[in-house]
Each structure stands twice: as C-alpha cells, then as structure tokens.
Amino acid sequence: MKTEFTPAQLADPDIVEADKILRKCVHCGFCTATCPTYVLLGDELDSPRGRIYLIKQMLEKNEPPTAEVVKHIDRCLSCLACMTTCPSGVNYMHLVDQARVRIEKEYVRPLPERLLRAVLAYVLPRPRVFRAGMVLARLGRPLAALLPGSKPGATTPTFLHRIKAMLALAPASLPAPGARAGSVFPAQGAKRGRVALLQGCAQQVLAPRINQAAISLLTRHGVEVVLVADEQCCGALTHHMGDDRDALARARANITTWIAEAERGGLDAIVVTASGCGTVIKDYGYLLREDRDYAGPAAKISGLTKDITEYVASLDLPPPRSRSDLVIAYHSACSLQHGQKITQLPKDLLSKNGFVVKDIPESHLCCGSAGTYNILQPDIANRLRDRKVANIASVKPDMIAAGNIGCMVQIAGGTSVPVVHTIELLDWATGGPRPGLN
Numbered sequence: 001m002k003t004e005f006t007p008a009q010l011a012d013p014d015i016v017e018a019d020k021i022l023r024k025c026v027h028c029g030f031c032t033a034t035c036p037t038y039v040l041l042g043d044e045l046d047s048p049r050g051r052i053y054l055i056k057q058m059l060e061k062n063e064p065p066t067a068e069v070v071k072h073i074d075r076c077l078s079c080l081a082c083m084t085t086c087p088s089g090v091n092y093m094h095l096v097d098q099a100r101v102r103i104e105k106e107y108v109r110p111l112p113e114r115l116l117r118a119v120l121a122y123v124l125p126r127p128r129v130f131r132a133g134m135v136l137a138r139l140g141r142p143l144a145a146l147l148p149g150s151k152p153g154a155t156t157p158t159f160l161h162r163i164k165a166m167l168a169l170a171p172a173s174l175p176a177p178g179a180r181a182g183s184v185f186p187a188q189g190a191k192r193g194r195v196a197l198l199q200g201c202a203q204q205v206l207a208p209r210i211n212q213a214a215i216s217l218l219t220r221h222g223v224e225v226v227l228v229a230d231e232q233c234c235g236a237l238t239h240h241m242g243d244d245r246d247a248l249a250r251a252r253a254n255i256t257t258w259i260a261e262a263e264r265g266g267l268d269a270i271v272v273t274a275s276g277c278g279t280v281i282k283d284y285g286y287l288l289r290e291d292r293d294y295a296g297p298a299a300k301i302s303g304l305t306k307d308i309t310e311y312v313a314s315l316d317l318p319p320p321r322s323r324s325d326l327v328i329a330y331h332s333a334c335s336l337q338h339g340q341k342i343t344q345l346p347k348d349l350l351s352k353n354g355f356v357v358k359d360i361p362e363s364h365l366c367c368g369s370a371g372t373y374n375i376l377q378p379d380i381a382n383r384l385r386d387r388k389v390a391n392i393a394s395v396k397p398d399m400i401a402a403g404n405i406g407c408m409v410q411i412a413g414g415t416s417v418p419v420v421h422t423i424e425l426l427d428w429a430t431g432g433p434r435p436g437l438n
C-alpha cells in the first residue's frame with residue numbers, strides 16, 4: 001500500500017513503524033474471511049483491510065480521529081485472526097495498538113463512556129479493588145434485569161446495555177483468595193528448574209484454582225515456583241484500551257521486579273497461565289524498543305516468558321497413570337493461537353495425558369471475550385459467544401478446555417458444560433485433583 005507521510009511525520013519512530021506495516025499490505029482482502037466482525041457485520045470498514053485504510057488516513061492526515069474511525073476501531077476485537085491469515089506479514093497488532101493510543105489521546109468520548117472506561121481501567125488491574133467490585137456487581141445483579149439489553153441487529157451499544165453486560169459477568173460467588181505474592185513453592189524431589197508464575201489480576205480473583213493447578217503440577221515435577229512480590233498487572237488491559245502511559249509504567253515496574261528476582265534466585269522462565277497476558281509480556285521488547293533504559297531488559301523478559309503449556313512441554317512429563325477418556329473440546333484462545341502461534345501443543349499435551357481432544361468448528365473465530373470487549377461491545381460479543389458455544393456443542397464434549405480466563409468466563413456464560421483451564425486437566429492427569437467446576 002502506498003503511503004504519503006511527510007518527512008516531518010517520519011521523524012516520529014511510531015510513524016516509521018506504521019509506515020512499514022502499511023506498506024506491506026497489498027489490499028488482497030484474504031484477511032476479511034477470518035475476521036469475526038466482518039463475518040458478522042459484512043461491512044468492509046469492520047474488516048482488517050477497511051480498518052487498515054482508516055488508520056492510514058487518520059495517521060496521514062494527522063488530525064484527531066473522527067467518530068466513524070473510532071466506531072470501527074472500537075469494534076475490532078484485537079483477536080489477530082487477520083495476522084494468521086495475511087500472506088504478506090502485515091503486523092496488524094502493532095498498527096491497531098498505535099491507532100488505539102492515538103484515539104485515547106485525541107478523541108473525546110461521551111462522558112458516560114469515559115467514566116465507564118476509567119472505572120474498568122482502574123478496577124480490573126487491581127485484584128483487591130476488583131474483588132470488591134465483583135461483590136458490589138453481584139449485589140447489583142438483580143438490577144440488570146431492569147436495564148435495556150441488546151436489540152436485534154444492534155451493533156452500537158448504549159451505556160446502560162454496557163452496565164447490564166458488566167453486571168451479567170459477575171459470578172454468583174467468589175472463591176477464597178489463592179496463594180499470596182512473595183510465596184515460594186519448593187520443588188519436590190530433585191530440583192530441575194525455577195520459574196516465576198504470573199499472578200494475574202482478574203484470574204487470581206475469579207479462578208485462583210488455575211495457578212494452584214500450575215503450582216501443583218510444576219512442583220510435583222521438580223520445579224520451584226515463585227510468586228514474585230511487587231508484581232503488577234502486566235498492562236494488557238490498559239494497553240488494549242489505548243492507555244499506554246499506564247500499560248508501559250506497569251511493564252517497566254514488572255521488568256524491574258522480575259530482573260531483580262532473576263538476579264537473586266535465578267529464573268528459567270516467567271510462566272503465564274492467562275494467554276492474553278502472555279501475548280503482551282512477550283511483546284514488551286517491542287513496546288519498549290525506544291526506551292534507552294528498558295529496551296534491553298524488556299527484550300530479555302519477553303524472551304524468558306512462556307505460556308504454561310510451552311513450559312510443561314519442556315518437562316517431558318511421564319505417561320499418565322490412567323486414561324480418563326473424557327471428551328475435551330479444546331477452545332484455542334485467540335491470544336494463544338494468533339498472538340503466540342501456539343496451536344497444536346496444548347492439544348498434544350492433553351491427548352498424551354489421556355484425554356480425547358476434539359477440535360471445534362470455526363476454531364479461528366474469537367469467542368467475544370477480548371479483554372473488556374464483552375462489556376464495551378456486548379452485542380457483538382454475545383453473538384460471537386453464542387456462535388462459539390453452538391460450535392462447541394456440535395462435538396458433544398464432557399468438558400471444555402481453554403488457556404485464558406477471559407475466554408473461560410465468556411464461554412461459561414453460554415453453556416452448562418464445565419469450562420476448565422488446560423493446566424487443570426494436565427494437573428489432574430498427573431496426580432492433582434479432578435477439576436470441573438466453573
């Protein structure tokens with residue numbers, strides 16, 4: 001694609017990056033076929049190619065984004081299916097991230113929307129505040145029935161519909177908190193490794209059992225696990241909302257903390273059980289490439305970061321004691337399959353450990369979770385969830401496995417089949433407790 005940035009614009013390293021990405025796009029449109037919003041809405045401006053064109057115009061004109069541009073960029077799930085499909089290697093992720101930052105800085109949203117986004121950006125990355133928020137949301141759930149919901153064919157939600165969607169996501173009860181930051185779990189038997197396990201934000205409140213399963217499996221196989229004190233939210237939530245000031249501050253703080261831990265006790269990996277977080281931490285090196293103080297350490301941390309399935313695969317687990325023969329529908333989270341290109345590995349691990357793994361039709365399509373998307377765009381998110389749940393039901397599973405808490409909550413909202421994390425099944429197969437409760 002031909003671009004027309006001025007020399008003055010090209011003095012900005014972000015514009016240089018955008019220019020490189022835009023020039024790779026040959027406008028072939030292959031990406032439209034796998035884009036969930038294009039598949040649902042059929043509007044070129046809700047396809048990757050259309051959004052790339054809108055972003056190009058916005059950056060070239062160097063003017064504040066219009067409401068039309070914001071509408072179509074906001075509808076993008078950042079699922080990155082387009083990057084998997086694109087034959088030209090267009091890095092849509094880095095382009096849309098830049099567009100979101102520009103929108104956040106230069107576009108004035110209506111006041112209720114600004115307030116809602118500010119609340120989400122404040123609450124979600126802080127586990128204690130999030131826990132309190134979940135209790136309040138649970139109390140407010142009866143009110144949800146009184147709020148207006150989705151209208152047939154609607155694609156632009158109202159403020160009240162977003163509040164309704166937020167209340168609907170609050171669980172009926174919250175589990176007790178999991179292990180504390182600063183805890184160290186020694187390896188059982190001969191020590192083979194030492195890792196930091198990312199504690200996560202929403203996940204540690206909604207499902208501490210996931211990291212408990214990871215700790216149980218890792219320590220049983222000779223790996224010492226550290227929950228590093230002073231670790232923060234990885235920044236993914238605010239990064240996807242375009243608030244890079246917050247996201248990069250969190251990235252820098254985590255890099256400092258993890259580097260100190262690596263120097264103190266040694267770290268073979270930073271292991272992540274929420275693939276949405278893993279994708280962003282693996283990108284720290286890129287996000288901080290222009291930062292003289294942090295570029296090197298950020299690249300080091302990105303290189304150390306592993307999804308839990310990548311790390312478990314490196315342990316070469318012994319065969320399971322018995323086969324369960326449960327049918328597992330494996331939901332491949334977008335951040336895992338498109339963001340980190342981890343597709344077959346989790347399924348192979350499950351199969352080797354005695355489960356009957358079924359692929360889900362249209363597995364490339366997002367479930368609609370996408371960070372805060374299911375709150376901010378509930379109409380599209382609900383349609384994607386219903387489509388995903390119908391596809392899952394077609395393989396008649398006993399359980400559904402996924403590697404990302406956001407997907408687990410989203411899918412569980414539309415089915416009575418238990419939704420578990422892949423690591424819970426692997427832990428069970430290798431001597432841990434049986435999972436199965438949503």
Ligand code: SF4
Nearest residue numbers: 025026028029031086
């Ligand atoms: S598939 Fe790639 S090159 Fe083709 S239109 Fe989409 S982003 Fe551009």
Ligand code: SF4
Nearest residue numbers: 035076077079080082
């Ligand atoms: S990230 Fe997903 S929703 Fe956004 S343009 Fe690409 S395929 Fe479509």
